[in-house]
Amino acid sequence: MKNLLSMEYLTNDEIMSIIERAREFEQGAEPKLDRSHYVANLFFEPSTRTKTSFEMAERKIGCTVIPFEAGFSSMLKGETLYDTVKTLEMIGLDAVVIRAKEDEYYRELLEGINVSVINAGDGTGQHPSQSLLDLYTIYKEFERFDGLTVTIVGDIAHSRVAKSDAIALRRLGVNVNFLCPPEWAGNFEAQYSWDGILEESDVIMLLRIQHERHDVPFSKELYHQQYGLTVEREKQMKEHAIIMHPAPVNRDVEIASELVECKRSRIFHQIHNGVFVRMAILETILKER
């Protein structure tokens, strides 16, 4: 695997292989790389989780990380992303992790670039490392995908997590439902009410309301009441069902604040799992270099 760009390009075997390797890392396995690699993290959008998770994973598999301040680079002087990445390649980097505002920003990097590219989120496109950690979290819980029911709730049209997860989960045999306000469904076929959802879902996957991508004023209370996971709704979930959220969480909007760390919640576990998944992604890519 040279790059990780979109869940669409990963086979089920590749997905399972990353999940299994992540589990080995979580159980203490040592990375299988014969040298230290140089990587940089190019984040053109704010991030806490994904960026620090990659920074941690990179150090844990023995990479040397070259700092790159996206808000203070020569792209301010009009340099293209291609020229920026090519520059990093010539400086000696093995891989770059990129988050950018533009959907499929990586298209311009497919030719002429030898450094490996790991997509850490492209606009409203894909977020494959998040998707892989979601899959790992589900697999750790149920030890299978086939026959599970996952309901993705919220700002689906803007969510790269929804897209990435839906593609992969369906391919792995999961029954995926969507629940959201009618205006947020985008191209997805969604339900507009909770009717029947809590009774049949093994996973309730909440999405962050991306206030920064919406113009229209919005009532947090109303959203919480209609589409949020309230304390009452949590009680109606199936016995072994779990709650997921890619975070950051808008407390008392997508989910009642007191549920964020409840027994069913895997929200902080997802973050913990993410480090091992990213170690697996990096090792898979770097060991072929």
Add this chain to the structure above:
Amino acid sequence: MKNLLSMEYLTNDEIMSIIERAREFEQGAEPKLDRSHYVANLFFEPSTRTKTSFEMAERKIGCTVIPFEAGFSSMLKGETLYDTVKTLEMIGLDAVVIRAKEDEYYRELLEGINVSVINAGDGTGQHPSQSLLDLYTIYKEFERFDGLTVTIVGDIAHSRVAKSDAIALRRLGVNVNFLCPPEWAGNFEAQYSWDGILEESDVIMLLRIQHERHDVPFSKELYHQQYGLTVEREKQMKEHAIIMHPAPVNRDVEIASELVECKRSRIFHQIHNGVFVRMAILETILKER
């Protein structure tokens, strides 16, 4: 010691133990930690000294530092400090060093957070690592606290250094005076003129005028004349008395520019001492994890 939040929570014994360990580090002692720890520095206010000093101390005791860009984190998307720190904990950090604008920002981190928190300055509250390096600087100079006289001069109401130092110094037997314009005394009992101060002070501790926290226009010349350490005033200091300032210095305001590196000045020594004090703080906290 799990956290370092405020000088109020440290006993005299804990203070002396950090001072003694700092001296050992200055004399070349090796850190006593049985593994490498992961730390991050979350600075939500500008800083040169405190931040780079912690970055240096962390590396000198063998930590791996995970970069965190406060101005480009998910707190921009409304994530709480609790959720940010919990995220870093789940990613695998052992300790976070935090500077934030809010007084006692750490209150929301006291429950549910396992990662150690080191306060690098909270609003107009406390700045315990600065205070400990001030104490170390005074102790190195006089080899005692009891019976010394320290006068703290300047913007006392806004100063976390003044508060942190006064609490600890008084508890250690130091006679602490304050000198400032009447409107800057806050809750402290202060003198408004230099009468008698130079003759009796072993330490003149100047504070930075925090222009960024004042609205009223302000005459630098007038302040220097009335409250600054001028060349003339320095000549009236006691023979072995020293000058301190947490820096950054407003030259020719709090202190005449030519005195910044004069024989009595410990301003740059304080910075040098700070690295060893922070090594001691980090080791004390991390060795219990």
Add this chain to the structure above:
Amino acid sequence: MKNLLSMEYLTNDEIMSIIERAREFEQGAEPKLDRSHYVANLFFEPSTRTKTSFEMAERKIGCTVIPFEAGFSSMLKGETLYDTVKTLEMIGLDAVVIRAKEDEYYRELLEGINVSVINAGDGTGQHPSQSLLDLYTIYKEFERFDGLTVTIVGDIAHSRVAKSDAIALRRLGVNVNFLCPPEWAGNFEAQYSWDGILEESDVIMLLRIQHERHDVPFSKELYHQQYGLTVEREKQMKEHAIIMHPAPVNRDVEIASELVECKRSRIFHQIHNGVFVRMAILETILKER
């Protein structure tokens, strides 16, 4: 060598010694330093290439890099550059790499500062590490300087690269020409048309149009047609002549986009060479400490 501030202060012997050491590093030589050094990179202007190149070179010769966020330092509170650099010295740094907006910002660091200063660009002044990598690139290509003809094209008045390179190249026996619009010649004697230039130049060195330093609106098409390296002009270059550009490139302004990676172009090679040159600079300076 304590500092690297300007090409004016380097002898030809010092230049050749850095070039030769860079070549050894490119061929796999190990750094000759008996301990790890602490360095910081203070970039007060945006940079991709120079900053990441120094970051890479520092790690490759075994330095520990202390992060410094220029846009979030105490200089925002009015601290002088002198006090900032002195602070870093007291914290234990061996060298600082600085890029700043002011011409000869380093003047205030010449007295009282013991940490080594490496100039990574001062306003419209000098850019010695870029100049040395340009020289290395030319030397690798022709194995000599004497008798070569180099034409520097573009925004000469604003270019620290033009100044740094012209000084050094002429001293090394190179015939240096300038080509630019009349209003951009500054103090240099320049040609205003391509007449005769392509036939005699061994190196065409293009400079970036520094849009951020110009007020007057400017036609990219017109510039390209009159002063750019077009596809047609490239065909008239001498057989072994090469194209250089310090980058970032304004594609289709200074140079036709399709020539950026053409056979004669050394634009990305320059970036690659820069890492070895900066390793040589750092080693030269640090081994004397």
